[in-house]
Amino acid sequence: MALLEFPLAPALRINLGKRAGVTGGLLGVLCVFAEFCFLFPHVLVSNDGRAFYVEHLGVFRGILQVSIVVTFLLGAFSVLTLRSKAHGVIAMVLAMVAMLLGGGEAEPLTHTPRAMSAGLDFFALDLLVLGLVFIPMERLWGLHEQRIFRPGWQTDLKHFFVSHVGVQLISFAVLIPVQVFLSWAVRMDFQQHVAAQPVWLQFFEILLVIDLVSYWVHRAFHKVPWLWNFHAIHHSPLHMDWLASSRSHVVDVLVNRFAGFVPVFLLGFHPSAIYGYLVFVSFHAVYIHANVNHRWPYLRWVFATPEFHHWHHTSDEEGIDKNFAVFLSFIDVIFGTAHQPAHWPSRYGTTQFQPPETYLGQLAYPFKRHEKTPYG
Numbered sequence: 001m002a003l004l005e006f007p008l009a010p011a012l013r014i015n016l017g018k019r020a021g022v023t024g025g026l027l028g029v030l031c032v033f034a035e036f037c038f039l040f041p042h043v044l045v046s047n048d049g050r051a052f053y054v055e056h057l058g059v060f061r062g063i064l065q066v067s068i069v070v071t072f073l074l075g076a077f078s079v080l081t082l083r084s085k086a087h088g089v090i091a092m093v094l095a096m097v098a099m100l101l102g103g104g105e106a107e108p109l110t111h112t113p114r115a116m117s118a119g120l121d122f123f124a125l126d127l128l129v130l131g132l133v134f135i136p137m138e139r140l141w142g143l144h145e146q147r148i149f150r151p152g153w154q155t156d157l158k159h160f161f162v163s164h165v166g167v168q169l170i171s172f173a174v175l176i177p178v179q180v181f182l183s184w185a186v187r188m189d190f191q192q193h194v195a196a197q198p199v200w201l202q203f204f205e206i207l208l209v210i211d212l213v214s215y216w217v218h219r220a221f222h223k224v225p226w227l228w229n230f231h232a233i234h235h236s237p238l239h240m241d242w243l244a245s246s247r248s249h250v251v252d253v254l255v256n257r258f259a260g261f262v263p264v265f266l267l268g269f270h271p272s273a274i275y276g277y278l279v280f281v282s283f284h285a286v287y288i289h290a291n292v293n294h295r296w297p298y299l300r301w302v303f304a305t306p307e308f309h310h311w312h313h314t315s316d317e318e319g320i321d322k323n324f325a326v327f328l329s330f331i332d333v334i335f336g337t338a339h340q341p342a343h344w345p346s347r348y349g350t351t352q353f354q355p356p357e358t359y360l361g362q363l364a365y366p367f368k369r370h371e372k373t374p375y376g
């Protein structure tokens with residue numbers, strides 16, 4: 001097939017064609033996933049999200065329809081601009097499959113929910129929203145020169161997939177043990193007092209309480225050798241960006257959620273404040289890993305910024321075992337572990353043992369013998 005004569009330099013045309021093909025392919029996968037969510041909501045749609053989707057069905061159908069059209073156009077552009085047609089054709093085929101599965105007229109989610117379901121909806125929507133927010137942000141305020149599809153992105157996407165699709169399983173694995181073993185410690189009158197406070201005040205109280213607990217849990221993950229072997233996975237990316245935030249061993253995720261949930265459960269905050277915290281912190285956690293040059297003068301000593309957390313991920317000697325806080329960076333100032341010099345870190349990753357790059361290799365990594373800990 002003859003390539004279209006776009007008024008573009010050949011290098012730019014190839015570059016744009018590749019990006020269109022890969023982006024179209026990924027968006028196409030999300031569209032097909034979304035169609036599956038409409039077809040099999042009782043298995044694939046998170047129970048928490050179901051009522052919200054049904055209430056705003058027109059909006060979600062519209063998003064799906066637009067995404068399918070964009071997928072097809074990106075694929076077509078890639079096919080017309082590149083000699084290698086694979087990505088473009090895959091994107092176009094995925095768009096057509098999504099249309100055949102129902103397109104924007106997909107059946108409403110009326111099936112009866114089951115007790116446990118996968119969060120495929122959560123995966124597709126969160127990836128779409130985070131990609132739309134953070135990819136342009138990293139283009140506008142990029143810190144390091146690097147590609148969107150930099151080395152290791154497939155592994156990070158697998159971590160992102162598992163943590164989102166398994167969201168309910170992870171939540172149950174944390175909530176049930178806490179409720180079973182700690183219900184004796186609950187004081188109803190005290191909890192009613194806590195939940196009666198203004199929601200915004202409870203939001204800040206949750207931030208403070210969870211951050212104080214997380215700080216010490218995080219520090220333990222760095223200092224206790226066998227714990228470090230789990231946490232090393234999160235420190236293994238050599239490139240920082242929004243997607244690198246999702247790389248964590250599932251044991252690391254479970255322990256952190258457990259440690260954060262215990263004080264929230266005992267204090268009895270109102271669900272609105274807890275949901276507000278979860279939405280806020282999930283965006284913030286992605287932001288501080290992003291490849292952006294935001295420094296937030298002065299405020300960086302109060303809350304965690306990209307600069308603050310990039311120093312936590314560095315393998316430069318001066319930044320080792322610094323900046324443990326999740327959100328409130330002044331906790332590191334209080335405990336003497338804050339480090340934010342005038343320059344940015346030069347490299348990222350672990351210092352001695354680099355975990356493997358494959359997803360399954362990373363899952364198995366903590367269970368294999370390591371003679372020394374990387375920071376030991």
Ligand SMILES: [Zn+2]
Nearest residue numbers: 218222231312
């Ligand atoms: Zn760490």
